[in-house]
Amino acid sequence: MSKARLMIVEDDPDISNMLRIYFNGQGYDVDLAQRGSEALEKTRQVMPHLIVLDIMLPDIDGYEVCRTLRTNTRTSHIPVIFLTQKDERSDKLQGLELGADDYITKPFDIEELKLRVQNAIARAERESLTDPQSGLPAGRLIEDQLRRLIRQKGWAFMDLRINYFDAFKDVYGFIAANDVLRFAGMLLGEVVDTLGTANDFIGHAGGDNFVIMTSETTAGEIRQQLKTRFNEEVQSHYNFMDRQQGFMMAPDDSGKMEKSPLMSLAVGLVSPSTHTFADIREITEIAAEERRLDAAASNG
Template identity: 80%
Template sequence: MGKARLLIVEDDVDISNMLKIYFSSQGYDVETALRGSDALEKTRQNMPHLIVLDIMLPDINGYEVCRQLRTTTRTSHIPVIFLTQKDERSDRLQGLELGADDYITKPFDIDELRLRVQNAISRSERESLTDPQTGLPAGRMIEDQLRQVIRQPRGWAFLDVRINYFEPFKNVYGFIAGGDVLRFTSMLLGEVVDELGTQNDFVGHAGGDNFIIITAEDRAEAIKQRAKERFKEEVLTHYNFMDRQQGYILAPDEEGKIEPTPLMTLAVGVVSPATHYFADIREITELAAEERRKDAANER
């Protein structure tokens, strides 16, 4: 897996810098925010695996930041550890009622905070809540979202998104480069949904090169087209100059024979109650996968 991403939200610059240096030395990818509004924006731009959140911030307090994270579908799964000088029982209860995963008071033991961060991320991955590479909702959280939308008779759409020719790329460029492409894809899908979707839209990582989006029915086609267009153009930065110029890579096929293989694109299948009938959530994913395979065939 790639580095786990932490977002440190702390207005004391000395503490913020100290935590960034320490957790970076522990192998984490660390971003910082001095204000609550900055934290919400950075979370939307690049989904962290965990947020360490101070309560006393100069604009909106940590409680409000946590409330907005928990009431926004795309960020509701991110573990939050409150970091504060307050040690009153009522303050701890307020944070936990808002959905915080843990609570630690200043002055704190840095090793204790490290273990709490490590355990919260591990618990989230172990319970199939998030994908370890992208930090997006996975497994059980995707199933929960599907169970919610199937109860709605209309108005939603499900997008099955897969990266064409990802495995040949990973075979040629390596596992680390493959992980970079998955993280790039997760960020791109998030940006497209931010631009064209709604606050209640859901982006998940179903595993491997497969992502999903749940959005409003009337926004699905625009999201599909924008994601495909942007991916086709922006994924080129993951190839070397020669492969970009020739428009393909030389990769082994299933029999080990080296063959020209197209550059990566996205295939997207869209289903909704307006186009299909679903008896259960399994049928949503199966029918969407069928539509995605048709989309991939049209690209060839």
């Protein structure tokens, strides 16, 4: 499993650097932000598994940062632990009402904070809220979003899968494979941010399988740009020889080495104008079939 990613939002450099050093030593990837606006921008670029958020910030306060995270479809699932000087009951209640997962008061016990971070991340994964590798919404959150989607108009659903991912993992290993999943999640976020809206949803259904829920009007362009950019940019994950020859040698089921194409992205796209759906199961099944047809067409 890849390292969990923390974002520390704290304008006191002594505290933020201390937390970065400590949590790096505990095996976390740690990113720092000194301002609320910086935290929101960084969260859009790379999804953290958890945010430790100071309430008193120089631009917008932590309450506003949390409110913005909770009202954005793509960040509403991220666990937030408030870190503050305040110890008033009303302040704690305000944070919890906004959807914060926990609250710790300065000066704090670093071991206690570590346990709260561990518990919040474990709870999110146990409840199928987030994927442990990408930090993106997973199982139950995807289902909840689909149930909302099917009652609306003008939506589109995309089922995305990375072709030849397993062969890449067999040859290059788990760490390199996790880097590809992280790259894919970041790419989905970039393209949807550019062409879609803040209400669009990106989920990680598990393994090499992702989903996007967006509007019917933008879905086609998002699909095309994702396929083009992924197929080009994923090549940086291969060594020079594999890139140059356009394939790699990978073991088949019997262990015999054979040519395997470089990874590419297959995307199945469905919407109410292309199909009729009775329930969310039909949305996912038909989209998966469209994705398999897309993969077959690419291979052909």
